[in-house]
Amino acid sequence: MIKKNIxxxxxxxxxxxxxxxxxxxxxQDVLVIDKGYFASGATGRCGAGVRQQWATKQNCLLTQWSMKFFEKAHKVLDYEDLELKQEGYLIVATTDDEVTKFKKNVKLQNELGIETRYLSVQEALDIVPHLNPDNFLGATFNQSDGHLNPFKTSEAFYLAGKRLGVTYSFHEEVLSIQSVTEGFIVTTTKNKYLASKVINAAGGYSKEVGQMVGIDLPIYSEKHEILATEPIERFQGPMVMSFNKNIYIQQVPHGPFVMGRSEIGIKPSHDISSSRSFTRKMSQTVMDLLPKVGELRVVRTWAGSYNMSPDRQPIIGKTPVENYYVACGFSGHGFMLAPIVGKLMSEIILEKETTMTVETLSLERFKNNQEIIVEQFVV
Ligand SMILES: Cc1cc2nc3c(=O)[nH]c(=O)nc-3n(C[C@H](O)[C@H](O)[C@H](O)COP(=O)(O)OP(=O)(O)OC[C@H]3O[C@@H](n4cnc5c(N)ncnc54)[C@H](O)[C@@H]3O)c2cc1C
Structure with missing residues (x-):
């Protein structure tokens, strides 16, 4: 039996x-185990967009902290280039209801120091001239939002962790966890460990890893598809997003457009296969909103799992099982939350004062039908 602290x-x-x-x-003595390699789950399949434009104060604060981290990440993680691009998120409003809510969101964000602006159709066209003006009523824009390369960002965390003494084991699957007096006996496809503390950061499989200690986490996984086009000379700076049309579209630094959409009513599953209907519906929506982008050829489609929570906000921290912690339920925005989640989780695990309040992120919030605040502005 191999002894581990965390x-x-x-x-x-x-x-x-x-x-x-x-x-x-x-x-001391932190081991990270993955059944694949780093970033082989949702992380390596995601759009890696980072925005601070949210409707809940909590998500605004979490992403604001994370964005500040990403801005200095190449230095603090000592990694040459994470391909951080801060050319903004332009989120279009396509209904009167969205116009009203977006203006409210801008007010909230501005109060928190997030410099989002509400734009008229003409002002939005000044930033993204190829938007179809007939299909939206206004937009919000934050210049400092953007995206990174998810593989490079993961590698940067991995290498920095390694330098700090963290150890990693890949292609090793956790099969069972048994609670014992000294902690947990974790049985994997390769070893048996005795760990004082266990952290469930298993993404789309967090529910199953929760069940290993008898916890039924209120989460489920669902498929989200995404595609990349042929590369083309850059003509779109910001990520363009629509909640109502359920899409996001960005041009990445080396030229391709990367875009995804959510399928309403999709059933919970671990399916991550690509479908023709996704490409067809994606093309239709892009032709409506950004006709010039719709002319590009698709070179690759893929899919990954969103791990969904009841309020579309993450679940992090302690659980009813002492020394067993969770970081899951990221509901499609876990990449951008990772810096602050790592910080808060380390503080919770080490019993330190937390950088910001964590009660509203805890598993406890779903107990006894307490009122939850659902984040509505997600794709
Ligand atoms: C198409 C798509 C687009 C997205 N776009 C964005 C975006 O633009 N911005 C954003 O912020 N977020 C985005 N997301 C969401 C984001 O990808 C996730 O929220 C985030 O990557 C979650 O990271 P994670 O580390 O929690 O989970 P994962 O990256 O899924 O990592 C979990 C890891 O656990 C391992 N694992 C699971 N079970 C076991 C086991 N039993 N034993 C050992 N290892 C195990 C898996 O192999 C995996 O590597 C997107 C997701 C998808 C699918």
Missing amino acids: LIIGAGISGLSIAYHLGLENT
């Missing part, structure tokens, strides 16, 4: 960031 299950962006932040606090 065993993290999952080397996605969440597990990697938690390990790095624990390493920063000189925590």
Whole structure:
């Protein structure tokens, strides 16, 4: 039996960031285990967009902190280039209801120091001239939103964690967890460990890893598809997004457009296959909103899992099982939350004062039908 202090299950962006932040606090004997390699789950399949434009104060604060981290990440993680591009998110309003709500969101964000602006159709066209003016009523824009390369960002956390003494084991699957007096006996496809603390950062499989200690986490996984076009000379700076049309479209630094959409009413599953209907519906929506982009050829489609929580906000921290922690339920925005999630999780695990309030992120919030605030502005 191999003894470990902290065993993290999952080397996605969440597990990697938690390990790095624990390493920063000189925590000894931290092991990250993944059944694949780092970023082989949702992280390596995601759009890696980072926005601070949210409807809940909590998500605004979480992403604002994370964005500040990403801005200095190449320095603090000592990684040459994470391909951070801050050319903004332009979110179009396509209904009167969205116009009203977006203006409210801008007010909230501005109060928190997030410099989002509400734009008329003409002002939005000045930023993204190829938008179809007939299909939206206004937009919000934040220049400092953007995206990164998810593989490079993961590698940066991985290497920085390694330098701080974190160890990693890949192609090793956790099969069972048994609670014992000294902690947990974790049985994998390769070893048996005795760990004092276990962290469930298993992304789309967090529910199953929760069940290993008898916890029924209120989460489920659902498929989300995404595609990349042929590369083309750059002509779109910001990420263009529509909640009502359920899409996001960005041009990445080397030229291709990367875009995804949510399928309303999709059933919970671990399916991550690509479908023809996704490409067809994506093309139709792009032709409506950004006809010039709709002319490009698709070169690749893929899919990944969103791990959904009841209020579309993450679940992080302690659980009813002492020394067993979770970081899951990221509902499609876990990449952008990873820096602050790693920081908060390390503080919770090490029993330190947290950088910001964590009660509203805890598993406890779903107990006894307490009122929850659902984040509506998600794709
Ligand atoms: C198409 C798509 C687009 C997205 N776009 C964005 C975006 O633009 N911005 C954003 O912020 N978020 C986005 N997301 C969401 C984001 O990808 C996730 O929220 C985030 O990557 C979650 O990271 P994670 O580390 O929690 O999970 P994951 O990256 O899924 O990592 C979990 C890891 O756990 C491992 N694992 C699971 N079970 C076991 C086991 N039993 N034993 C060992 N290892 C195990 C898996 O192999 C995996 O590597 C998108 C997601 C998808 C699918």
